[in-house]
Amino acid sequence: MLVEGETHALMGPNGSGKSTLGMAIMGHPKYEVTSGTIMLDDQDILAMSPDERARAGLFMAFQRPVAIPGVKMADFLRHSTTNVRNPDRKEGEDLIPMKEFRKELKYNMDKLEMDMQFARRYVNDGFSGGEMKRAEILQLAMLQPTFAILDETDSGLDADAVRLASESIAEIGRAKMGLLIITHHDKLLVHNPPKFTHVMLGGRIVETGGIELAEELHESGYERIRAAYPDAEAQNEAMSSSEVTS
Amino acid sequence: MATEITPDAKTEILGEINKYDFRTENEAVFKVEKGINAGIVRQISAMKEEPQWMLDFRLEALEIFESKPMPEWGGDIDIDFQDIYYYLKPTEGQGKTWDEVPENIKETFERLGLPQAEREYLSGVKAQFDSEVIYGSVSEDLDNLGVIFTDTDTALKEHSELLREYFGTIIPSLDNKFAALNSAVWSGGSFIYIPPGVKIEFPLQAYFRINAENMGQFERTLIIVDEGAEIHYVEGCTAPTYSSDSLHSAVVEVIVKKNARCRYTTIQNWANNIYNLVTKRAVCMADATMEWVDGNLGSQLTMKYPAVYMMEPGAHGEILSIAFSGKGQHQDAGAKLVHVAPNTTGQIISKSISKDGGRSSYRGLVRVEKGAHNAKNNVVCDALILDADSRSDTYPYIEVMEQDVSIGHEASVSRIGEEQLFYLTSRGLSEAEASAMIVNGFIEPLVKELPMEYAVEMNRLIQLQMEGSVG
Numbered sequence: 001m002l003v004e005g006e007t008h009a010l011m012g013p014n015g016s017g018k019s020t021l022g023m024a025i026m027g028h029p030k031y032e033v034t035s036g037t038i039m040l041d042d043q044d045i046l047a048m049s050p051d052e053r054a055r056a057g058l059f060m061a062f063q064r065p066v067a068i069p070g071v072k073m074a075d076f077l078r079h080s081t082t083n084v085r086n087p088d089r090k091e092g093e094d095l096i097p098m099k100e101f102r103k104e105l106k107y108n109m110d111k112l113e114m115d116m117q118f119a120r121r122y123v124n125d126g127f128s129g130g131e132m133k134r135a136e137i138l139q140l141a142m143l144q145p146t147f148a149i150l151d152e153t154d155s156g157l158d159a160d161a162v163r164l165a166s167e168s169i170a171e172i173g174r175a176k177m178g179l180l181i182i183t184h185h186d187k188l189l190v191h192n193p194p195k196f197t198h199v200m201l202g203g204r205i206v207e208t209g210g211i212e213l214a215e216e217l218h219e220s221g222y223e224r225i226r227a228a229y230p231d232a233e234a235q236n237e238a239m240s241s242s243e244v245t246s
Numbered sequence: 247m248a249t250e251i252t253p254d255a256k257t258e259i260l261g262e263i264n265k266y267d268f269r270t271e272n273e274a275v276f277k278v279e280k281g282i283n284a285g286i287v288r289q290i291s292a293m294k295e296e297p298q299w300m301l302d303f304r305l306e307a308l309e310i311f312e313s314k315p316m317p318e319w320g321g322d323i324d325i326d327f328q329d330i331y332y333y334l335k336p337t338e339g340q341g342k343t344w345d346e347v348p349e350n351i352k353e354t355f356e357r358l359g360l361p362q363a364e365r366e367y368l369s370g371v372k373a374q375f376d377s378e379v380i381y382g383s384v385s386e387d388l389d390n391l392g393v394i395f396t397d398t399d400t401a402l403k404e405h406s407e408l409l410r411e412y413f414g415t416i417i418p419s420l421d422n423k424f425a426a427l428n429s430a431v432w433s434g435g436s437f438i439y440i441p442p443g444v445k446i447e448f449p450l451q452a453y454f455r456i457n458a459e460n461m462g463q464f465e466r467t468l469i470i471v472d473e474g475a476e477i478h479y480v481e482g483c484t485a486p487t488y489s490s491d492s493l494h495s496a497v498v499e500v501i502v503k504k505n506a507r508c509r510y511t512t513i514q515n516w517a518n519n520i521y522n523l524v525t526k527r528a529v530c531m532a533d534a535t536m537e538w539v540d541g542n543l544g545s546q547l548t549m550k551y552p553a554v555y556m557m558e559p560g561a562h563g564e565i566l567s568i569a570f571s572g573k574g575q576h577q578d579a580g581a582k583l584v585h586v587a588p589n590t591t592g593q594i595i596s597k598s599i600s601k602d603g604g605r606s607s608y609r610g611l612v613r614v615e616k617g618a619h620n621a622k623n624n625v626v627c628d629a630l631i632l633d634a635d636s637r638s639d640t641y642p643y644i645e646v647m648e649q650d651v652s653i654g655h656e657a658s659v660s661r662i663g664e665e666q667l668f669y670l671t672s673r674g675l676s677e678a679e680a681s682a683m684i685v686n687g688f689i690e691p692l693v694k695e696l697p698m699e700y701a702v703e704m705n706r707l708i709q710l711q712m713e714g715s716v717g
């Protein structure tokens with residue numbers, strides 16, 4: 001459904017299952033995919049662990065990334081960058097050279113207007129909302145996945161930060177990355193115009209359209225959608241289940 | 247002498263995890279019979295040509311050992327005291343250069359990385375192999391400053407007055423059953439005296455290696471840091487794995503005088519058949535600081551609670567404790583801080599990790615004596631449990647006899663978070679790498695207190711522990 005180089009928007013009211021879909025694609029152990037398949041290129045990734053999915057080129061920027069006290073951003077990023085670039089690397093084998101890594105990290109941090117001091121902080125530990133989102137984009141930039149899911153990477157940011165985030169993502173993803181953007185805002189989509197817009201309600205994709213659908217939803221909200229799909233709307237209300245159909 | 251180091255059969259499979267797990271073929275030059283009785287104690291003392299007072303001290307301690315019951319708290323101790331060798335002399339004499347050490351034993355310590363560490367960043371080294379210190383060196387600079395760093399047996403001969411003044415005064419034989427046992431059969435250990443005002447930049451290190459099977463190692467360490475002096479002492483401990491148990495029961499006494507500072511770092515990585523039952527205590531005088539940094543990764547059972555008695559105003563005691571219990575291991579580790587004088591401050595930070603059915607306990611005592619006005623103490627203990635089979639317990643004891651004091655205690659227990667694991671693995675880290683990273687992050691606040699070389703070693707040991715279960 002998502003082709004390399006294409007941007008898709010995934011929209012829908014709160015609780016409609018957008019993040020859940022993302023988590024299921026990334027392989028979160030809490031979600032079980034009960035039917036359907038998820039293919040990446042020609043590979044069925046459902047049998048893969050999250051790290052195998054990452055090494056195969058999948059990435060998700062999380063809405064609320066978890067803190068990992070005591071683990072420095074730079075150490076974590078050096079490990080993950082090494083593994084993603086060298087998918088066959090075994091534990092204990094060499095990491096990418098420090099000099100090369102630092103140069104690349106600095107380049108990407110400069111672009112995101114982040115101070116190098118940031119690399120010494122513990123992963124997401126005590127980060128402000130804006131710092132968290134920026135750190136997720138930094139990882140996107142370093143890991144250069146084939147397909148990325150961005151889960152509200154623009155929420156909780158002020159106008160300037162949203163602009164910076166949007167432009168950065170556009171630059172990182174330019175022409176080669178497949179993007180699935182989960183958002184409530186339109187800023188991110190202005191810089192990253194979606195080829196398709198999908199609307200989720202009650203755990204299902206109920207409608208797919210072009211960029212104009214995203215624009216409509218942004219301006220008029222979900223009233224039309226809710227009215228048009230009463231079953232899905234009822235499901236959305238009731239939803240506490242963690243099942244996902246994709 | 248033949249150089250023969252037999253790798254354990256598992257070495258190939260587990261790779262580096264068994265860096266420490268190899269046996270050295272060595273014919274002891276002298277060995278007492280198995281078991282303990284007054285005859286054995288006399289034999290050890292005679293062998294060492296000790297003065298009468300030390301023999302009397304030993305015999306009295308033996309009586310105390312025999313009269314004291316086994317502790318009923320802590321871990322399960324199942325030791326047959328008559329099935330242990332209490333004294334085993336590995337070589338004739340002690341080397342002052344590694345070339346004077348028999349080839350096989352020298353190679354043992356080379357594999358453990360000691361000579362290299364000595365060349366790179368240590369001021370002095372003692373290496374103990376079974377019952378005796380077989381190598382000792384101290385830099386010339388320290389010698390010239392009047393620093394004494396020798397093994398305790400030599401100190402008994404060469405610095406007998408200084409030794410006798412303090413020996414057994416901080417931890418009397420009556421203190422506990424294992425302190426009494428050590429007092430009866432002690433051998434080896436470090437004796438350190440730092441003259442007033444001398445500050446030692448690089449650490450002094452001792453390395454304790456148990457090589458023989460059914461062995462008891464009972465080193466006795468005494469450190470005196472005179473007024474205004476500073477020292478960092480580090481000890482490492484390893485042994486090969488045998489099917490039967492061995493016992494390590496040390497006594498460590500430290501005196502930190504006015505304005506002086508002592509840091510004592512232990513990285514204990516005993517094999518999993520070793521009972522590690524150790525008594526460590528420091529007294530701290532006016533405005534002096536004592537810090538215990540205690541890393542327990544190995545052994546089948548460790549019971550160890552380094553203590554600081556703050557005897558005079560302004561004294562500061564600090565204990566940083568890290569315990570890692572894997573399969574079949576119980577770390578009953580902790581700390582004791584006793585505020586005797588006013589305006590004394592203390593801090594305990596304990597971090598424990600339990601994995602694969604391992605059990606970590608924090609057992610700590612904070613005591614503020616009558617008269618210790620304005621004492622301040624803070625305890626933080628955090629436990630991380632890696633799976634459902636593992637266990638963590640906390641036994642904090644707080645006894646306060648004064649009103650105007652400040653006492654804090656925070657404790658947390660967490661399981662390694664599914665969310666944290668998912669986050670790291672979703673970025674391409676394997677589950678083992680991710681767990682190791684989370685665990686290293688958990689102890690990072692303590693590890694960053696270590697000198698770089700030891701911090702690297704500690705992280706590596708944790709990594710090995712994490713990988714060990716996979717194989």
